[in-house]
Amino acid sequence: MSDCLRITVKLIPKASKNAVMGWMQDAQGQDILKCCVTAIPEKGKANQALIKLLSKYWKIPKSNITLIRGETESVKILEIQGLNAEQIQD
Numbered sequence: 821m822s823d824c825l826r827i828t829v830k831l832i833p834k835a836s837k838n839a840v841m842g843w844m845q846d847a848q849g850q851d852i853l854k855c856c857v858t859a860i861p862e863k864g865k866a867n868q869a870l871i872k873l874l875s876k877y878w879k880i881p882k883s884n885i886t887l888i889r890g891e892t893e894s895v896k897i898l899e900i901q902g903l904n905a906e907q908i909q910d
Contacts, residue, residue, distance in 0.1 A: 825905060826888065829874075829896045832856045833866035838873050843909070852895070853908075867891060871898075878903055 828850060835856035844852050859869035867887055875882040880902050890896035900908065 824899060824901045825903070825908065826897055826899050827908060828852045829870065829898055830854045831866060831870050831894055831896055833859055833861040833869075838869065840873065840877050861892075864891070867896070870896070874898070874900075878907065 828846075830844070830852050832855070835858055837856065838858055839856050841854040841856060844854055846852055855870055855873060857866050857869035857873060859865040871882050871885045871887070874885055878900075880900075884901040884903075886899040886901075888897040888899050
């Protein structure tokens with residue numbers, strides 16, 4: 821697939837609102853998208869809320885976003901289909 825990329829997301833569950841907070845860098849200089857969701861980190865609810873939030877944010881189907889790694893961690897790796905790096909950064 822041509823428009824398929826992986827991004828790193830820092831997820832903050834149990835927040836006061838669902839929001840994409842923006843890009844930041846970790847200690848190694850890697851770009852990380854910081855997101856907050858109101859869902860609790862239990863039984864995948866926060867992960868589902870994250871995928872729903874990003875699908876609305878980028879206006880793509882939820883099925884285009886796949887959780888690759890970090891199901892029970894705050895830092896997650898997502899695979900995004902149908903968008904390129906420039907669209908992700910906007």
